Each structure stands twice: as C-alpha cells, then as structure tokens.
Amino acid sequence: MPRKLKTELIENFLVVWNPKDGSELYKMGYYGKPMGIPKPKIAEFNVPLILDLMEGLYLAEKEIIAISERPRNRKVSLRKLKYKARKLYEEFDLKFAVYKDLRDTGFIVTPGIKYGCDFAVYKHGPGIDHAPYMVSVRNSTDEITATELVKAGRLATTVRKRFILAAPIHGNKKIQYLIFKWFKA
Template sequence: MKSARDAIRGVVEAIRGRRTPEAELVENFLVVWDPEQGVRLYRAGFYGKPLGIPKPKTPEFDAPLILDLMEGLYLMEKGLLTVYKEPGRKTITPKELLQIARKLHEDFDLKYTVYQQLRNQGLIVTPGIKYGCDFVVYKRGPGLEHAPYMLTVKKPDDEITATEIVKAGRLATTVRKRFIIAIPNEKTKEVQYLMFKWFRA
C-alpha cells in the first residue's frame, strides 16, 4: 500500500503543470465541464464519473465529469480543484462547500474523516449506495479489479445488532467483498476499523 505522502504526491503530479481543474456546483454535486480536465482528475485517482458512462473502460472520455461533494472537498483541500457557482462564477471556498455538504448529507464530517484517511493511504474510495453501505474501497481502482471491501461508517455510541451484521455479511459474501465497519473519533480524527470474515461451520 502507498504511504500517505506517496499517494498525495501521485495525485499532484498527475494534475500539476496545467491549469487547475474547475467544477461548477450544481445542486448537490459538482460538474467539471471541460472533458480534458475531467480526464486528468479521473486518471489521477478515479475521481468522479463521466456523464453517461457508468463504467468507463478506459480513462479517456469526451464527457463532463461528475464529482460528489466529498470528492470535491478532498481535491479542493489538496489545491487540485477550484469550485464556482453560477450566476457570475462566484468562487466557493472549501469551508463554504463543507457547510453545504453538512446540510445535504447526514454525518458528513464523520464520513469525510474516513474518506480522507483512506484516500491519503492511496486507496480508491467510491460511493457504496449500490451495496447499501457508505463506501466501496479499491486497492487499484474500478475496471482494474472488483472492489475487495464494502465499508459502513458508525459513531462510537451507535448500536450494531447481530441481525445487521448478518445481513451485511451475507451481502458481502454474495458480492465477494469483505465487510468493514469504520468508527471515527470526532475529536482526534482517528479511525478504528472492524473487519468481518465469514466461514462455513
């Protein structure tokens, strides 16, 4: 696994040397209208999804790139994306985008803490709504492998029932993934991970 420094350096080098990509805030997502800029972001770490292409077979496409707010905030904090809002192309700061995301998404800060840590470790993190979890995590990236992990974020004081674990375990086994619960500490930003393994009795 890449170190946090190597992971961030790789993203920066993939984007550096050209104009910083720009994205427009449209309701609850970001749109990189310039396909060339979108390709650079996608190739740098599988950020976003090209519009109308749910499963790109190559990192080259001629379509706008759609980023969710978590991806956008992460890239903004690394200085790799600028965000604006029409009319007037008003610049949105990372702090402003964070406030918007908090209003739109429950427990955004907790989930972003986990997202940020995993990305800094060089892992590829995508939304897990298809599997009923918060994130799907890759080591290499979509199209290069099947995601080995599905991850749900919980608060330290959340209750987790046996039924919930069994349901998640059955789904994870069916789709050949490991089920992980991430428990971030809001104060220290440290994250504990619980990985479940199933075996036949």
C-alpha cells in the same frame, strides 16, 4: 504550483466542463463519473466529469480543484461546500473523515449505495479490480445489533467482499477499522 482544475458547483454536484481536465482527474484516482458513461473503459473521454460533494471537498482541500458557481463565477469556499455536504449526507463529518483516510492511504473510494453501505473500496480502481471491501461508517459510540452484523456479513459474502466497520475517534482525527471475515461453521 500546478494550476487548479476548474469546476462549477451546480446544486449538489460539481462539474468539470473541460473534458481534458475531467480525464486528468479521473486518471488521478478514478474521481467522478464521466457524463453519460456509466462504466468508462478508458480514462480518456470527451464529456464533462461529474463529482459528488465528498470527492469535490477532498480535491478542493488538496488544492487540486477550484470551485466556482454562477451567475457571476464566484469562488465557492470550503466552508460553503461543507455546509452543503452536511445538509446532503447524514453524518457527513464522520463519513468524510473515513473517506479522507482511505483516499490518503491510497485506496479508491466510491459510493457504496448498491451494496447497502457507505463506501465500496478498491485497491486499484473500477474496471481494473472488483472492490474487495464494503465500508459502513458508524459513530464509535453506536451500538450494532447481531442481526445488523449478520445482514452485513451475508451481503458481503454474497457479493464477495469483506465487510468493514469504520469508526472515527478523537474528533475524527483517527479511524478505527473492524474488518470481518466470514466462515462456515
């Protein structure tokens, strides 16, 4: 079994202090952000890598990273990480189910905050292609108004992306995706 890459939990983030390990994670699927490098042009960098809790939990579940925290370098359990994530992210379990499904399907998933959605989704990765999709996660029982749908559609069209509603069902074991394609009437 390959070695797990060491990360440290600090507040609401995970830090991969070893730049070589951070570069390896970044190359694996554009995980994290190199510290102080907003848009990395290459996957090799000489700074620590910062992971958000969603990425960290995904990688920990896949047994790619090992998480510890100071002062005693104690191991952080998946349960503790989920607890922290649930406090940080609204509707964490729904969003994490969608994140996992998209990642497991082979997409590159990044936070979608700058687009007003939950995730920006790439086919190949940031710097290689533009994210063709913006994903908003909803509970399958939520209602969405026509106004909300039009707003999302206008934004998606403006930034040249497809708008997707993702709704986990069956206890988050399956995800329903609704993709919207806009046209001029």
